[in-house]
Amino acid sequence: MPCAKPSMPICVDEAQATLFQISxxxxxxxxxxxxxxxxxxxxxxxxxxxxxxATSWVRPQPKGVVLVIGAWNYPFxxxxxxxxxxxxxxxxxxxxxxxxxxxSANVMQRIFDxxxxxxxxxxxxxxxxxxxxxxxxxxxxxxxxxxRVAKLILAAAAPNMTPVTLELGGKSPVIMCDGVNLKxxxxxxxxxxxxxxxxTCIAPDYVLxxxxxxxxxxxxxxxxxxxxxxxKAHTAEHYGRLVNQQSADRLLEALHEDHGGKVLLGGxxxxxxxxxxxxxxxxxTLVLDPRPESLLLENEIFGPILPIVTxxxxxxxxxxxxxxxxxxxxxxxAPSSIAERILEKTSSGGAIVGDAMVHKGNPDLPFGxxxxxxxxRMHGIHGFRExxxxxxxxxxxxxxxxxxxxxxxxxxxxxxxAYSTARPGKFLRKNLLKFLAWCF
Numbered sequence: 001m002p003c004a005k006p007s008m009p010i011c012v013d014e015a016q017a018t019l020f021q022i023s024x025x026x027x028x029x030x031x032x033x034x035x036x037x038x039x040x041x042x043x044x045x046x047x048x049x050x051x052x053x054a055t056s057w058v059r060p061q062p063k064g065v066v067l068v069i070g071a072w073n074y075p076f077x078x079x080x081x082x083x084x085x086x087x088x089x090x091x092x093x094x095x096x097x098x099x100x101x102x103x104s105a106n107v108m109q110r111i112f113d114x115x116x117x118x119x120x121x122x123x124x125x126x127x128x129x130x131x132x133x134x135x136x137x138x139x140x141x142x143x144x145x146x147x148r149v150a151k152l153i154l155a156a157a158a159p160n161m162t163p164v165t166l167e168l169g170g171k172s173p174v175i176m177c178d179g180v181n182l183k184x185x186x187x188x189x190x191x192x193x194x195x196x197x198x199x200t201c202i203a204p205d206y207v208l209x210x211x212x213x214x215x216x217x218x219x220x221x222x223x224x225x226x227x228x229x230x231x232k233a234h235t236a237e238h239y240g241r242l243v244n245q246q247s248a249d250r251l252l253e254a255l256h257e258d259h260g261g262k263v264l265l266g267g268x269x270x271x272x273x274x275x276x277x278x279x280x281x282x283x284x285t286l287v288l289d290p291r292p293e294s295l296l297l298e299n300e301i302f303g304p305i306l307p308i309v310t311x312x313x314x315x316x317x318x319x320x321x322x323x324x325x326x327x328x329x330x331x332x333x334a335p336s337s338i339a340e341r342i343l344e345k346t347s348s349g350g351a352i353v354g355d356a357m358v359h360k361g362n363p364d365l366p367f368g369x370x371x372x373x374x375x376x377r378m379h380g381i382h383g384f385r386e387x388x389x390x391x392x393x394x395x396x397x398x399x400x401x402x403x404x405x406x407x408x409x410x411x412x413x414x415x416x417x418a419y420s421t422a423r424p425g426k427f428l429r430k431n432l433l434k435f436l437a438w439c440f
Contacts, residue, residue: 016195016238021076024361028081031363031380032088039384040090047394050416051403054396060388062090063163064139069130069153070097071144072243073199075104078144078167080111085383086142092119096133098145099126100243131156138162140387144201147372165376165386168369171205171300172327174356175317175342177334178213185333185354186220189306190228192356194284197240198304199247202329202350202357205300206307208317214310218288221308222265225284233266233283241280242303248280251303254295255282261290261307314338318345328373331356349373 042059066086070079079097086093095112097105105124112122123129130149134141134156143153144167157164174189176182193204209217233239242248255268266285285305290296296307311317314334321330322345330348332339339353349369350359359365366377376386 020196021074024077025080025084027361028363028379029084032084032384035381036088036384039381042393050420051394051396053400054394057393057395059391059393060089060385061391062092063387063389065092065094066140066142066387067094067133067136067138068096069133069141069143069145070095070108071201072098072100072104073196073201075101076108079108082142082144082165082378082383083112085378086140086387087120089384089387091139091387093121094133094138095120095122096130097122097124099124136160140165142376142378142387143167150374165378166369166374167201167367167376167378168328168372168374169201169300169302170325170327170369170373171297172202172329172331172348173317173321173324174204174207174331175314175321175334176207176209176213176217177314177317177338178210179335179338180333180354182213182216183220186217187224188355189331189333190221190224192358193306194225194228194239194304195357197242197282198306199243199302200357201302202360203302204306204331204356205327206297206309208309208311208320210314211310211312214308218264218286218308221286221306225265225286229284234279234281239284242282243280245280247303248282251282251301251305254299254301255285255287255305257295259287259290259294259296261287261294261296263287264308266304314342318342321346325372326370328369329357329359 040060042057045056045058047054047056066089068079068082068086070082075098079095083093083095095108097108099105109122109124112120123133131152134153137160138157140163141153141157142165143150147168147170150166150168153166154164176185189204189207192200195203207217207221229236229239242251252268255263264286266283267287282304287296287305287307289310290307292298296305297309301307309320311320318341321327326347326349328349330342330346330351332342332351332353334342334353336353343351343353347370350365350367352359360367360379363380365379366382367379368374368377377383378386
């Protein structure tokens with residue numbers, strides 16, 4: 001599907017849509033079909049000796065009614081995916097697709113309308129509908145989107161004490177050090193950055209590169225972007241548009257300001273003259289060393305602009321990342337020993353050593369943010385548990401001596417305390433025997 005016309009949607013071509021939206025949904029649903037019987041079954045956990053005789057179990061049960069609010073950038077995967085998780089956990093479901101992707105929303109409406117209307121409802125609309133929905137006493141809310149709206153949802157959910165899962169975004173950094181295959185690293189960074197025209201919550205937002213390899217990285221990234229899109233990205237069939245003109249204008253403003261960096265490729269003024277009002281087009285752009293306080297480095301980009309920031313060491317990269325809000329993802333291209341140090345000294349929702357974004361495709365890995373980049377975890381069993389009430393159940397026979405009577409037996413209290421605080425060995429065995437002797 002070519003995207004050369006201004007009216008074309010953000011979905012850039014059929015292959016990308018199939019890979020990032022349709023296939024991911026089938027993979028997630030297949031995982032639930034294969035594992036649901038095991039995940040939903042009660043499972044036994046250990047019981048302390050002080051509470052014997054007893055057995056302890058965890059019994060997953062549905063929370064109730066879950067509200068899923070989807071996003072526009074990957075409308076199917078970020079809406080149907082959480083919806084499938086909610087249904088797999090046994091919940092009833094209300095879904096609100098993003099109004100900014102109306103064609104996709106209409107397709108999802110037809111899909112959900114085919115399900116049992118007593119358990120599943122799809123509601124379309126804008127901000128007013130969303131505000132009305134989040135104020136209702138749902139048993140859980142799952143929202144994918146930006147932090148501004150997320151804070152409104154949290155405030156609306158608070159009076160009902162509704163738990164909320166937030167899949168947000170932020171500035172996901174790349175750290176590049178000497179000692180790795182720079183050509184392959186740059187190829188992977190460029191491919192993931194410009195997928196869906198940069199409109200991906202876990203897209204690389206900026207690159208921190210060691211000074212000794214900076215010039216080579218700049219050369220390789222420029223070469224990779226030109227290889228992908230040529231010199232006229234606005235005519236490339238696999239290069240899309242921003243979701244609306246407001247998003248394009250926001251990015252163009254960041255490029256027009258005195259950001260202090262060097263535009264290596266693209267920019268707000270391009271030879272093809274395609275950066276025109278109403279076209280929603282921003283070319284693939286590389287900017288070297290913009291000022292730290294510039295819009296490019298202060299705000300989440302969420303578009304096809306990649307700032308490159310020079311650092312003198314990986315320690316400086318760690319300090320830089322830690323000076324910012326905790327990101328949704330962190331991508332590390334460094335020798336293994338350095339990569340491990342970076343992982344130990346930083347915090348993020350997810351991290352990859354040697355690639356970017358692909359961790360989201362593993363349903364066995366929990367996906368989510370930390371701090372400003374989100375809360376809660378989805379995907380696979382992690383999402384199933386997120387949307388389940390893991391009910392604690394203990395069975396204890398009535399013929400067994402009561403563990404508590406009033407007034408509390410001092411001998412029992414001292415025995416339990418000694419048992420709980422003792423180290424393994426003779427003393428522990430002695431007090432355990434004393435406790436059991438009291439019981440029987």
